[in-house]
Amino acid sequence: MSPFLVSIKLALWTTLTLLPVGLLLGRWLAFAQFRAKPLVESILFLPLVLPPTVIGYYLLLVFSPQTLTGTLASRLFGEPLVFTFPGLVIASILVNLPFAVQPMQIAFAALPHEVREAAWVSGLSPLRTWWHVELPLTWQGMLASATLVFSHTLGEFGVVLLVGGNIDGVTRTVSIAIYDSVQAFDMQTAGWYSFSLLSFSLLALVIVRNSNPAR
């Protein structure tokens, strides 16, 4: 499997898993008021400020077959998570959590609370309010969330290298391939991969910038 396919497969798994998680967490953080909210937000958004290698290091420790968590994970997945694609997906999900949650939280927070209340006093149940009012007014946040997660996963390097290693066809993503090509002085291949990621990242940013939650 080419690095492109590995990257896209990883990005798809991460995006599809994080979309509902981001939706629920983002909505919860936007509407709920509780004392520990800053702490919960800080933990969720930690990957934004933490160097990816640090996250990768800790995940290596957690996934290691010598630890209790690693043993449990091995039993659950049928194989150790270190240097495997499932391990890579889990690491990617954790790293990308803030990119999934934050746009959703912003989109829900921008929703005037009176509009939801108007739906309730009009007799709409919470589920129907979500379907008829919240969802149509926050889909831009969902689009931004999915785009950010997908493009960020494609470009992820530090965590991928530490947790997934560099196994061709299994964990060798585009960003690892760029690093490998430069190490091997194959600048043409590195240039091609880099230009592809650059184009995609630019496109993703245009999509995110256009998905303004202001209505």
Next chain:
Amino acid sequence: MTDSLSVCLSQQSPIVLNVDLVCRPGEMLALIGPSGSGKSTVLRTIAGLQSVSQGQVKCGNQVWLDSDAGINLTPQRRRVGMVFQHYALFPHKSVLENVKLAIQGLPEEERCRKASEWLARTNMTGLELRKPGSLSGGQRQRVALARALAREPSALLLDEPFSAVDQQTRRKLYRELAQLRADLPIPILLVTHDISEVQQLADSLCLIHRGRTLQQGAVQDVINAPRTKEIARLLGHQNLISAKVLERQEKHTIYLLESDERLTGPACDFQPGAEVILLIPPTAITVLDAQQNGMQDNLLRGYVRDAVGLGDELSIRMHLDTVTKSLRFRLPLHTACEQGIRTGTPLGVTIRPSGIHAIATDSVQPESSTTEHKWTSC
């Protein structure tokens, strides 16, 4: 037949609430009070959008909230129609869909027909497919009203519905609402801080201040006969003069002002010697011509302390000769010009006895900033 809405709320925190009110079917009860007095909180609590520590909200035999019995119905189960201050229309839905969403449990065709009917009743026919963003303030208000009524609510709650529209549109909407409510046999609660809006629209008034209901009754009764000085001030009355009951007769009462000046008012319940505050509404004041002699009853003399032109009226502050208190009233500009009234002009006014209302001094709330002292300016 719809029943009365009765509300009794009590809590100490986060904001103090001590509210007790009743609104009969077909009656429009205005909740009035300064900003932050708790009017909207009361409305939101009735709708089930906010909870209180102690309270009861009943609409006929339907109990929406009873904290003692552990009943607190969701907004969906309370059957209220609510018009929000900024209308809270669903921006992504058309006008028709906004109203249709509030109609449930009916086939699609029936929902469309009913929604169109309500839009017709609020003069919105022809704009069904427009989105709220392309509507004027008045049109949005009409859609919000149609949506609130489309649910066929047991009570209608209006949260400052006219605050976001211009004066001209407001007058038009007043008229439309007055026409519409003639066929609405449900209790209607209107939150506002505009006393003229209350006088034009409401049947009764409930004054709320710092979360407490201070007085409820027919609009003119409350405005003309506030129970306390605090209520008088909150209703915008400025002419409050300290006096003492001198003599009680069958049909009138004689009050003694400072310097032995006397005023005659209607019969009252105060005993002779009781200290009172006299409310003199501007409508009870008649300015005497310069040619008129000074033999009239209830005559007060003084001079114009300042006179400010406000459109076609002159706002006058008259300093009284014998009372350390000013009277405020307005005169048509042309009348004031004819009589040569300007700052410094000596003036005589008579007070219509039936317009005077006496308020007990001891009813003034201790926390009021205008603490009473004998014979001091109010």
